[in-house]
Amino acid sequence: MIQETFKNRALIRFPRLNFLKLKGLQKLIGFCHEDYIVEFPALTILEIENCPELKGFIHNSIRKNVPSHGAFFNNKVAFSNLKKITISHLRNAKRIWDGQLHTNSFSMLKELTVKECDVLLNIFSPFLLGVFQRLEKLKVTDCASLEEVFQPQVQGLDIEETYAVHSQLREVNLVRLPKLKHVWTKHRKGNISFENLQDVFILECGSLKTLFPFSIAKDLHQLERLTITRCGLEEIVSKSAEDSDEQEICFAFNQLSFLRLWDLPNLTCFYPGMHRTTWPALKQLQIYGCGRIKIFGHEESEIPHPLFVIEKV
Numbered sequence: 001m002i003q004e005t006f007k008n009r010a011l012i013r014f015p016r017l018n019f020l021k022l023k024g025l026q027k028l029i030g031f032c033h034e035d036y037i038v039e040f041p042a043l044t045i046l047e048i049e050n051c052p053e054l055k056g057f058i059h060n061s062i063r064k065n066v067p068s069h070g071a072f073f074n075n076k077v078a079f080s081n082l083k084k085i086t087i088s089h090l091r092n093a094k095r096i097w098d099g100q101l102h103t104n105s106f107s108m109l110k111e112l113t114v115k116e117c118d119v120l121l122n123i124f125s126p127f128l129l130g131v132f133q134r135l136e137k138l139k140v141t142d143c144a145s146l147e148e149v150f151q152p153q154v155q156g157l158d159i160e161e162t163y164a165v166h167s168q169l170r171e172v173n174l175v176r177l178p179k180l181k182h183v184w185t186k187h188r189k190g191n192i193s194f195e196n197l198q199d200v201f202i203l204e205c206g207s208l209k210t211l212f213p214f215s216i217a218k219d220l221h222q223l224e225r226l227t228i229t230r231c232g233l234e235e236i237v238s239k240s241a242e243d244s245d246e247q248e249i250c251f252a253f254n255q256l257s258f259l260r261l262w263d264l265p266n267l268t269c270f271y272p273g274m275h276r277t278t279w280p281a282l283k284q285l286q287i288y289g290c291g292r293i294k295i296f297g298h299e300e301s302e303i304p305h306p307l308f309v310i311e312k313v
Contacts, residue, residue: 013039021047022054030059032077037102039078046082050089071098078102088115095121097128111137122148130165139173148182149174165192171199180205184213195219198255201227210238214271217251224255224281229262237271249275257281263289270307277307 020043028051032038038058058076072093109132114123120143124132194216208231217237256279261267267290270277293307
């Protein structure tokens with residue numbers, strides 16, 4: 001550990017530490033007080049588990065009775081090389097990241113796992129999506145209050161007008177999130193792309209009515225597996241007011257080999273507008289308990305929005 005002064009604040013550096021695990025520390029309220037800036041230039045793996053009093057990695061008070069500002073990480077800690085984070089059993093953090101982070105912090109992150117964080121409201125706040133472009137794997141499990149995963153918009157401001165984001169995200173695993181309303185909030189201009197997605201797994205998210213916004217779904221050419229089980233889903237791809245009804249839309253799932261739609265009693269359609277889907281690589285199709293959706297139709301039938309359309313040869 002090295003301690004020095006930086007911009008009138010004490011700077012603490014751990015130049016060689018590459019792995020940090022905080023587990024079962026029942027009285028821990030923070031790694032360090034906010035009077036310090038802490039840097040971990042070599043840290044690649046961070047695990048935080050079952051520290052119920054932890055209010056923030058850099059905490060704003062040494063007294064337990066001072067309320068937390070809600071974000072777990074802020075700009076007083078720097079993780080310039082961090083590649084994997086596992087966080088579980090936080091009881092005080094409503095947000096993982098503050099609106100402002102230390103320069104280059106988390107920009108190398110590839111894998112994020114969040115489990116049993118009861119008051120957490122979202123995973124990626126506005127203005128931060130560009131920081132996590134290298135993220136490849138995301139797993140969120142048993143977070144009772146979580147409402148959104150990716151939130152590119154705030155009231156009165158479209159984040160997409162600010163910058164373009166081309167995510168490297170490949171795997172999304174969302175399990176038992178009873179209040180989850182949006183994985184991706186609707187956005188219009190297409191400056192946020194998740195075209196590298198390969199595997200999406202959704203289980204027991206009862207408040208989730210739709211999975212993909214149109215602007216995300218139209219670019220899922222690399223998607224290989226899609227599993228949706230026991231959710232409140234009404235449609236897989238949502239239709240925004242800007243989507244035209246006049247022109248038929250084509251969704252090309254060129255790499256999708258596995259599709260499982262299981263116990264989705266409210267599912268009525270894939271996409272509510274005029275559309276065509278192609279599934280040239282599909283090998284396994286599992287559908288059960290989806291009584292409101294028509295699975296097969298043909299070009300001249302009057303069945304509204306079947307999942308698969310059989311074309312004339």
